Amino acid sequence: MTYNTAMWLHHPSAEELLLIVSFNIRVCLMYVPLMGFSNFMVYYWMSRYLESTWFIWVSQMNHIPMNIDYDKNKDWVSTQLHATCNVNQSLFNDWFTGHLNFQIEHHLFPTMPRHNYWKAAPLVKALCDKHGIEYKSKTLLRAFVDILHSLKESGEHWLEAYLHG
Numbered sequence: 001m002t003y004n005t006a007m008w009l010h011h012p013s014a015e016e017l018l019l020i021v022s023f024n025i026r027v028c029l030m031y032v033p034l035m036g037f038s039n040f041m042v043y044y045w046m047s048r049y050l051e052s053t054w055f056i057w058v059s060q061m062n063h064i065p066m067n068i069d070y071d072k073n074k075d076w077v078s079t080q081l082h083a084t085c086n087v088n089q090s091l092f093n094d095w096f097t098g099h100l101n102f103q104i105e106h107h108l109f110p111t112m113p114r115h116n117y118w119k120a121a122p123l124v125k126a127l128c129d130k131h132g133i134e135y136k137s138k139t140l141l142r143a144f145v146d147i148l149h150s151l152k153e154s155g156e157h158w159l160e161a162y163l164h165g
Helices: 005-009 012-035 037-060 076-083 091-097 103-108 114-131 140-164
Strands: none
Touching: 012 037, 037 140, 076 103, 091 140, 103 114
16 A cells, blocks of 8 residues: 555644644744744743643542542443532533533533533433432532642652652
8 A cells, every 4th residue: 555645634633743843833823923933932932821720620620539449330421420520500500611621511511512511410410319429529729638638648649658658
């Protein structure tokens, strides 16, 4: 089989790479003339830093603090409910998290559009009540504090293993 450029261009990874590269070229062509190269670099890397920090906090607030050390041979739905929790709904929380404050619904219905999770939440709560499964939800502040506690605990375990082998 001969390798040709046309085949390479139709590969899904190549298409994604071309989209990423073309997007970044367009961003540079738009902002560098307006801001200058050094200001653009500050803007670009600061926005990337803020974006990644936000993403880590939002994605981990529903996962890190959960007690999922070992498989308890539960059914799939119970495992999803045990492995994650929601952050209470509010206009700010919905906006700030991009509706991922409904992490339970996100795990149960991963292909559902995120803006519809609030519609499924009462149905999932009713199902949990019916079967005696805990439906966990907490405040945004509690979720952030739980991340810090989990990181502190993990750090202490790592330090203990590092110092005492």
